[in-house]
Amino acid sequence: MKIIKIDKKEWEQGLDKAREGYHLFGPVKDENYHIIKELGSTDYPDMDLSASSDTILSPKSVIFPQTEKMLTASLDESQENHHIMERVDTDYSPRALLGIKPYDARAFKFLELNFDTEEYKDPYFCDAMAATTFVGLAVNTPSKFDFSTSVGTGPFDETGLDILLVDTDKEYLAKVITDKGDDFLSKCGFDNKADEQGALKTIEALKENAEKAIGSEVSHGKLKDKTILELYNASFWEDISFSCINCGTCTYVCPTCWCFDIQDEAKDNVCTRYKNWDTCMSRLFTEHATGHNPRESKLSRVRQRFMHKLKYFPDKYDQGLMCVGCGRCVKHCPVNIDIREVCEQMNSYEENA
């Protein structure tokens, strides 16, 4: 285990060195709130730990953009390869995603279950993952809406990270988790090794404090013993879905929602195939070419989102809920549908009670 000490005063200089070999991405303030974006040559990621600096959207888009060009073809018949779809030339040179919350990084591991499997590999996703070094910032003071620990991740989770930065006030302790992480720190010129035992102790103490500070949790232990139909036919869906306006906010802000839609667009003599985020909240998501829609009602769409996250996913992958407890959907839902409440209701549901 290698732990590097980074003097906060040297942090930005280090990033400037890294710019030579990496595209940098991170949270920055855009007028009133934080967004994740590629940093301009004079931008630095906002390393503010407070909950009010949370980005509205998760960092998902750095690997899985809301709109991504996949293939393109010329419709100009004088061209030799006209009408033949070819992969677009996307820049997959090294990227570093900086200052993300550890549980957001963990979410990429969930996305892998869909986009990077033995059977199917989404080249766009896989190439972006391979190009990216994930530099997380441990959350010392978790948000009131954070329930990450009860869904198996947490404010110091290292699962999806190459480097975990821990803010000790004066400096960052950088826990090097992978070779990718090691390479990035070398590029930055950060090589001041910390005393391992002492640093680990400091990190452990901060982690313990952070986990203790989490005041929000969900119980889901009983979900796996219930049958799908029992939950599917449960009586509470009408009440849960009543207030839903079927916008896509919950799915778009979610770091683990992976559904997408393929669209072909033609402009002038060029045809482009895009992959766009899709949302199960939309009627169009399941509308068949015949006009038939297996999820015609709002209730069925709301039920789908929660059943997928809390029942189908856990049953299929046996990796817990499809949720990292970031709380974004709770905070940004226009009508305050709260996944924690829905989960509790599903977990405690007794069919004949």
Add this chain to the structure above:
Amino acid sequence: MHTYTEKIQALAKDIIKQGKAEVVIGFKMGTIPMASNPFFAKNEEDTDKLIWSSTCGLNLANYLSNVKEIDGKIGIFAKGCDSRNIVTHIVENKIQRDKLHIIGVPCTGMVDKKKISLSFGEEITEFIEDNDTLIVKSATKEEKLNKAEFLRSNCETCTHRNPVIYDELISDLVEEQVIEDQFADVKKIEAMSSDEKWQFFDDLTANCIRCYACRNACPLCYCPTCFVDESGPQWVGKGQNDDDTKTFHYLRAYHCAGRCTDCGACEEACPMDIKVRNFTRKLNKDSFEFFNWEAGLDINQRPPLDTYQPDDPDDFIM
């Protein structure tokens, strides 16, 4: 305004007990500070969950279509703007007046939650309303805010705080505001050059994620299939393309011309804090100036865009 809560619960209970309505649409307490959750009480017990506060900013008229299958009447709590959208629903034959039992809630304005969060700076862990004072707490500090300074911008210029249609009222009517210049915000944009206007609207939608929360929170947007959701043929691209995003916003706004009550639900719902009303405000101003029209005031008046009068303004026709 939280003092309404007890009255609201008692009234709703009575309405269900006496069979004046089968269900009552209102709000219940949210699970996080400053949140409220649209809710329908189906029995007397449910009515204990109803609340009313300055966080109840969504427009409940939007929920009428959710419960139209019921046999009896629908009870609904309606502040000024909600009541005007109920009128619009009746005028547009979306629902019949005799299907509704409207409980009017005279309103003193809803709060701008994003403005409060931004001004407070820290994550809000508790929010309490005490008449005109808002008490906001975080883990480390507590502030008392003057509600009047944190009203949503549509509430600041609202001149219809009292419901325009109701079967009963929750309290005495409140005094209506007198606003010197109702459309100062629109005039500011009108005064811009073409290039500046273009830039203004480009910037406005730059962070739009096409979640359609604005449309779906809007009681006017009840088309069975919105034009952006048409797939055979498809009219608008679905990705993060500026032209498609703007097409959505502009066309949606025009579809609201002469119908918008400026209830602010669109902005309330937007997760990206886009000031969507900038699109509809100009149309409201034109409706007012050309046709002396404010939407949703009278169930017996047809809206300007579906009637013809010989003296309709026609200066814009070359």
